[in-house]
Amino acid sequence: MNVRTFLVGVVGMSALVAAGASAQEMTERFIPIGQSPGLSGKHTVIGKIQAVNARDQTVAIVAPAGAWNAKVTDRTKIWLDRSSLRQPNLKGTFADLRPGATVEVKPEGRQAGASGGPAEWIKVQVSASP
Amino acid sequence: MYKRAAMIGVLVISLAGIGLSGCKMAPPPDRQSQLIAKGRDLFFNETFAGNGRTCGTCHPAENNFTIDAAFIATLPKDNPLFVAEFNPALKENFENPALMREFGLIQENLDGFDDLKNKFVMRGVPHVLALRTSVQSPAGPRTGWSGDGAPGDGSLRSFATGAVIQHFTKTLNRVPGVDFRLPTDEELDAMEAFQLSLGRQQDLVLPLRLKGTVPKRGQAIFLDNKLGKCNLCHVNAGATANFGGGTLGNANFNTGVEDLPDQPARLTGKAVPRDDGFRSPGDRTFNVPPLVEAADSGPFFHNNAIETIEGAVAFYDGDSFNNSPAGAALKKADPRGVGIELDGTQIVAIAAFLRVINTLENIRQSIELLEASRAAAASEEKRRNLDRVIRETQDSIRVLEGGGLHPDAVAHLQEARRQTEKAARSVFFSRKHTGEAIREQKAARAFLAE
Numbered sequence: 001m002n003v004r005t006f007l008v009g010v011v012g013m014s015a016l017v018a019a020g021a022s023a024q025e026m027t028e029r030f031i032p033i034g035q036s037p038g039l040s041g042k043h044t045v046i047g048k049i050q051a052v053n054a055r056d057q058t059v060a061i062v063a064p065a066g067a068w069n070a071k072v073t074d075r076t077k078i079w080l081d082r083s084s085l086r087q088p089n090l091k092g093t094f095a096d097l098r099p100g101a102t103v104e105v106k107p108e109g110r111q112a113g114a115s116g117g118p119a120e121w122i123k124v125q126v127s128a129s130p
Numbered sequence: 131m132y133k134r135a136a137m138i139g140v141l142v143i144s145l146a147g148i149g150l151s152g153c154k155m156a157p158p159p160d161r162q163s164q165l166i167a168k169g170r171d172l173f174f175n176e177t178f179a180g181n182g183r184t185c186g187t188c189h190p191a192e193n194n195f196t197i198d199a200a201f202i203a204t205l206p207k208d209n210p211l212f213v214a215e216f217n218p219a220l221k222e223n224f225e226n227p228a229l230m231r232e233f234g235l236i237q238e239n240l241d242g243f244d245d246l247k248n249k250f251v252m253r254g255v256p257h258v259l260a261l262r263t264s265v266q267s268p269a270g271p272r273t274g275w276s277g278d279g280a281p282g283d284g285s286l287r288s289f290a291t292g293a294v295i296q297h298f299t300k301t302l303n304r305v306p307g308v309d310f311r312l313p314t315d316e317e318l319d320a321m322e323a324f325q326l327s328l329g330r331q332q333d334l335v336l337p338l339r340l341k342g343t344v345p346k347r348g349q350a351i352f353l354d355n356k357l358g359k360c361n362l363c364h365v366n367a368g369a370t371a372n373f374g375g376g377t378l379g380n381a382n383f384n385t386g387v388e389d390l391p392d393q394p395a396r397l398t399g400k401a402v403p404r405d406d407g408f409r410s411p412g413d414r415t416f417n418v419p420p421l422v423e424a425a426d427s428g429p430f431f432h433n434n435a436i437e438t439i440e441g442a443v444a445f446y447d448g449d450s451f452n453n454s455p456a457g458a459a460l461k462k463a464d465p466r467g468v469g470i471e472l473d474g475t476q477i478v479a480i481a482a483f484l485r486v487i488n489t490l491e492n493i494r495q496s497i498e499l500l501e502a503s504r505a506a507a508a509s510e511e512k513r514r515n516l517d518r519v520i521r522e523t524q525d526s527i528r529v530l531e532g533g534g535l536h537p538d539a540v541a542h543l544q545e546a547r548r549q550t551e552k553a554a555r556s557v558f559f560s561r562k563h564t565g566e567a568i569r570e571q572k573a574a575r576a577f578l579a580e
């Protein structure tokens with residue numbers, strides 16, 4: 001294996017090395033808002049939806065740390081957190097994002113300090129009707 | 131009669147004195163030790179208000195923190211591992227008891243919980259040894275077979291939360307506070323500390339000065355980037371990759387394991403969907419496991435497809451690997467255009483090397499545990515350490531004998547086991563037998579490596 005072919009191999013093999021975040025999304029769905037280990041309170045935004053823009057697929061959130069604009073992409077997972085009702089959490093859709101709802105948003109990557117961006121997942125709290 | 135009774139009394143007091151003189155006062159545990167002890171207790175005893183399973187159900191200390199069909203066969207029918215066999219709420223779509231009992235496979239819903247009947251994968255249980263050396267990568271922590279085993283931040287600390295949701299639930303609704311409770315931050319801290327304390331804390335530095343002819347040749351092939359090529363992805367027989375441009379940490383590769391023909395679980399005719407590995411939908415890559423711990427913790431690969439260490443090495447000589455993306459990259463980098471091409475003797479030699487380094491690690495751990503048992507203040511801790519030494523030593527014997535390796539070392543390991551058993555039984559001479567066991571372990575090690 002000479003240097004050149006080795007480098008070709010290095011490049012080839014490196015392309016196979018999966019990069020990026022490695023959290024397991026499927027069990028995340030069952031974790032109530034604010035309880036995601038290592039994320040909630042550090043790398044997520046928890047607040048109330050102030051406005052929804054269906055055309056842009058964006059959601060404006062008011063959080064204690066300030067306003068945050070979440071972009072919903074085709075990669076974004078939306079889950080309905082019904083744990084306070086002692087009911088199983090469900091998959092949701094953009095239509096479940098309504099003003100006034102409490103949500104937790106995980107931005108793609110770790111964009112601490114940014115004022116918005118694509119969301120990796122959004123949990124929407126579902127409470128009992130008053 | 132009084133004289134006889136008095137003599138017996140003196141004898142008893144003297145023996146007790148010998149026993150007591152052998153006991154050293156252990157220093158009070160530091161904060162980290164306390165955290166590890168708390169994590170151990172949680173790992174083995176905490177059910178998180180779920181179906182009765184604990185982390186130790188699938189990662190028992192007495193079986194190298196993993197389970198296989200042979201171990202499973204020793205468990206009673208009401209062991210919580212078999213919860214799908216006696217809990218009606220978990221009878222369907224939670225586990226496949228037949229595949230669990232025959233191949234040690236566990237059901238997981240890594241691509242979602244929306245279609246439990248059809249969307250699942252069957253995976254073996256990876257051991258949790260040497261995690262300090264095998265989880266980190268520049269792209270973040272890699273946990274589980276496909277590197278994405280933990281929710282939240284994907285860290286080892288968060289892993290338990292996902293495991294509780296997947297494996298501990300009372301019903302398939304998986305409602306926190308109803309079907310289980312989620313671990314608290316303090317519990318996650320403790321369980322992470324415990325898991326990180328298990329096994330090797332650092333990688334080997336190869337080559338070792340091995341004494342056996344065949345293992346020595348196996349090590350040379352392992353390290354030869356033109357022949358075995360093993361060290362590219364398993365640097366120092368660990369779980370990190372390095373292709374010459376610096377460490378890539380713990381990485382994922384598509385090595386074609388899913389393309390193996392005649393996979394045992396699929397031969398049963400039961401539905402075993404293809405496992406697409408990392409992420410959802412998956413990219414077909416799987417995580418690199420450490421090899422030092424391999425020889426006594428099979429079956430091998432994420433799907434328990436291969437039972438023996440020789441078979442696991444032979445996999446890399448086969449079509450499934452050499453036609454995979456990882457195999458193709460090796461071919462491209464090879465002046466002869468071959469991926470990995472080994473003959474039978476070379477496969478056995480690499481396996482012999484892996485058997486020997488596994489035994490060396492078992493001996494290292496055994497000596498550490500024997501020394502810890504001598505210093506242990508609590509009899510329970512001493513007993514637990516000695517029990518593990520007995521298991522580790524049995525593994526060492528099995529691993530060497532299985533490869534026809536080092537009968538001289540095996541004889542010393544058998545004596546080490548006997549001495550450890552005596553130490554576990556003895557009230558007054560435990561320290562003496564423990565010391566003998568340490569000497570025998572060291573004598574065995576001297577036959578394996580300089």
